[in-house]
Amino acid sequence: MFNLLTLSWRNVWRQRGRSLLTAGAVGLAVFFALVYQGLIGAVENGMYNTLAQAVGHLQVRVAGYRDKRELRDLLIPGAEAVKAKLQQAQPQAEIVVSLEVPALLSGESRSRGVLLVGQEQPPKFAQNFRAQFLQAGQMPTSNTQGIALGAALARALQVKLGDAVYAYAPNTQGSGAAAYKVVALLHFPDPAAEGRAAYLSLAAAQALAAPGGATRLELHLPITRYSQDSLVSALRPALAIALGPGLSVETWREVNPSLAQVLALLQPLVLVMMLIFFVLAGLMVVNTVYLGLLERTREFGVITALGAGPAKVTWMVLLESLLLCLSGAVGGGLLGVGLVTILSKGFTYPGLDKIGGTFGIPQVLYPSLSVWAVLGTLLFAVLTGLLAAWWPARVAAQMEPVEAMRFNA
Amino acid sequence: MPSRNLVEVKVNAVLQVKNLTKIYKVDSVETPALRGVNLEVGQGEFAALAGPSGSGKTTLLNLIGGLDHPTSGQVWLGQQRIDGLSKAQLANLRLWNLGFVFQAYNLIPVLSALENAAFVLELRGESPAERQAKARAALETLGMGEFADRRPNQLSGGQQQRVAVARALAAKPKIILADEPTANLDSKTGIALIEHMRALNREQGMTFLFSSHDPRLLEHVDRVVYLEDGRVQGVV
Incomplete structure (x- = not known):
């Protein structure tokens, strides 16, 4: 027996081409976001290890x-x-x-x-x-x-x-x-x-x-990942006290402040890029959900007439958008994780390695993704689905059933 | 689970309409659709609103069903006055008390006949087993059991309208409001549908209120309320 989830799933695929295109855009955003995070993580850890190896933690x-x-x-x-x-x-x-x-x-x-x-x-x-x-x-x-x-x-x-x-x-x-x-x-x-x-x-x-x-x-120190660097800062004051006032103890950041700043910029850059990817995908989702709403205005009128209240209608529209985004996100996620897994064995970037070298980026990069990075990216896709459908969902919920049933797209 | 606090309906008069008016206003031009209509429908009645096009039948039915808001006057469903309820309260009232059959069938195209018949029960949050049993029983009552798995586009107009009646029937509402239910059906199919609804009325005590100018339907009802220019002209 059907429920609202199966109804929404079937509605998503009523306009197969349009839905595929939109799910593809979300999938592409998830794919790029994952690959980008994997690469930036590799650059980050590579720079970190190069710097730490050159000057010590x-x-x-x-x-x-x-x-x-x-x-x-x-x-x-x-x-x-x-x-x-x-x-x-x-x-x-x-x-x-x-x-x-x-x-x-x-x-x-x-x-x-x-x-x-x-x-x-x-x-x-x-x-x-x-x-x-x-x-x-x-x-x-x-x-x-x-x-x-x-x-x-x-x-x-x-x-x-x-x-x-x-x-x-x-x-x-x-x-x-x-x-x-x-x-x-x-x-x-x-x-x-x-x-x-x-x-x-x-x-x-x-x-x-x-x-x-x-x-x-x-x-x-036995640290190879930038994410563990807080241990270094935590250790510094105790060492400074132990060695006395005649000696200075500096972290690699203080020894190389300009490269440390570049390194600190990478994560915010990831966030900005992810926002750009998902805003673009979100615009396509808004378009698809709203067009679907227009085409099915009479149907929403009937559903409302039969007793679906504003909250339920809102949920139905949000659910369709979520399913659309998640189906794209799963596809893009699998491709993204797959590519990062292949690259995780190490890859070179000939032609750009000299420029990379000036920033301490090693010639061989090893991208990797944490479970949290994958879950965080999927959460972005879910939020895109919810935010993109919020306005169409409110429009649907505020429809008067009589007017909606008279509507001709 | 939606509240059922609007369900307390007095059994004698299922429906009362008092001095109901509806005026449509477009660009400061006022068009009265109903002008002080009074009406009462009792439990188990099989009644119809009749009259020419533009007489106000559909408008009256929409106001009774809480699908539209009156300009003035009152609508009572049993002991519950419904004309001042909020959008969410009206939806809840419709869900638990009213059944609808529309002229254009208005089935949901991605659902099978069985799923369409179970749709209101799904909105009510009933269990899948309960929904399936009630929807199947309603379809079989209307002779649609063998078409349960078909989608609306695989059914004829008459079959679709029977599924729409099954959808209303499965939820066992206090009253079924049917707007021109036979208007899009050929003569034979229309009469078959009327007979089905009449049988439901007699066997299950289901209350029906139609809007129609189809003489085949009007022949079968207990009472016809004639409307013209938004006023009740007579009751037969």
């Missing part, structure tokens, strides 16, 4: 380091002890120790001012770094005088793998110099970063500039 430096110029003022006092404190406070975190030394780097015929980075990375980080940026050669180890250069910097210095380069840098004694062998070439998505990248082992940098010294300690 939290970073320890000497207090007021931005205003200090001399290397000796930038050295963290008792760096080993500070590292031990950090490790004790966050046993699960990986700690990267860096010594950054401004230096003049010379090849046989050309020189460039660079920031030499001596780094001691845990094995997992070293492996990730190699996988992402190593173009040729082997990364320098602590017992060699090797240096890894950005490929662009190597071109600028007119050196290649196996060539010698010479570094002149300030040190705790005044100034120092050392010769290194180019053992690796690095490729970075951001050409500017590639033009200034010069990496040594921490031991080599310390031997050049500051024995046992470090200018930066990065704390890398």
Whole structure:
């Protein structure tokens, strides 16, 4: 036996072509919204991980380091002890120790001012770094005088793998110099970063500039999703207190405020785009529901005459719109989830990866969708159905039965 | 579940109309359709409103059915005065007390004959089993049992009108208001429908009030109220 749901379902498909077109528009909005969310989520997590990997989720430096110029003022006092404190406070975190030394780097015929980075990375980080940026050669180890250069910097210095380069840098004694062998070439998505990248082992940098010294300690937490970032902000005050007033603890946001702002804009952008998709689809739904109402004015008159009150008539129109939107939303949802599932294995975007690289977007993106994102998008479709049909539903509910039964479309 | 507080209807006089007027106003031009009509219909009556086109039959029937609002006067359904009720109250009143049969059948095209006959019961919120049983019984009473699964476009005019009567009958209203029910039917079908309705009136005590100028129908009714220019001209 039928009920109002089956009646509404049959009414929806009385004008099959028009309903299919409208359901298709809603389906397209749901499809785009899901794919868009999947992509933005991938960009967001990719940027987050690139940024966090480059500077750490939290970073320890000497207090007021931005205003200090001399290397000796930038050295963290008792760096080993500070590292031990950090490790004790966050046993699960990986700690990267860096010594950054401004230096003049010379090849046989050309020189460039660079920031030499001596780094001691845990094995997992070293492996990730190699996988992402190593173009040729082997990364320098602590017992060699090797240096890894950005490929662009190597071109600028007119050196290649196996060539010698010479570094002149300030040190705790005044100034120092050392010769290194180019053992690796690095490729970075951001050409500017590639033009200034010069990496040594921490031991080599310390031997050049500051024995046992470090200018930066990065704390890398076991977080891979941007949505978990609130943990980072929550951790910061406790660490700052534990380390005392001479050191500053900054989150990756404070280290990279401009990219953090770009990252913060992505979610609002998703919302705006979804609103645009659904407003356009909603206009089609209004049109379809209202045309259906006009064509069936006499029928609504009869239904009202037989005893359907304003509330029931309103509900009947809303139900038709909801069914129309949901049938499109289910189709679009399946396609959207399907495409994101296929892309979730990873995809590249050749041609745009250089631009992406300047924003810290990795070359391979892994879109994904949470259950909440899918449910939220379906909720958008439901709201579109309700809002789009609200006005036609009120028109139907206010019809006088006699006038409606006399109506000719 | 809709309220049934409007159902308390006195059995003797199912319907009373007192000094009812209806004036249509279009662009400040007033056209009187009813001019002080008085009428009473008793329980179990089989009565008709007759008169030429434009005499006010349909207008009167619409006002009695709460489908339109009078300019002045009163309409009583048993003990309940209905002319001042709100739109929602009138819908509720129609749902629980009145049955309608329209000249143009007005079945819902996406529903089968059985589903059309059960439509008012669905609006009342009755269970599927109850609806099905009552609707099927009504269809069988009108000889439409074998067409229960057909859609309106698969039925003849006479069959559609019988389904419309079944729709009204299944809900067991206090009174069935039928506006020109035989106007679109051929002679044989029209007479068959009249006989069906007359049998329902006699066997089940169902009260009918028609508007019609079909002499075949007027021959069968207990009482004919003649209207002309919006006034009652006589009762036979």
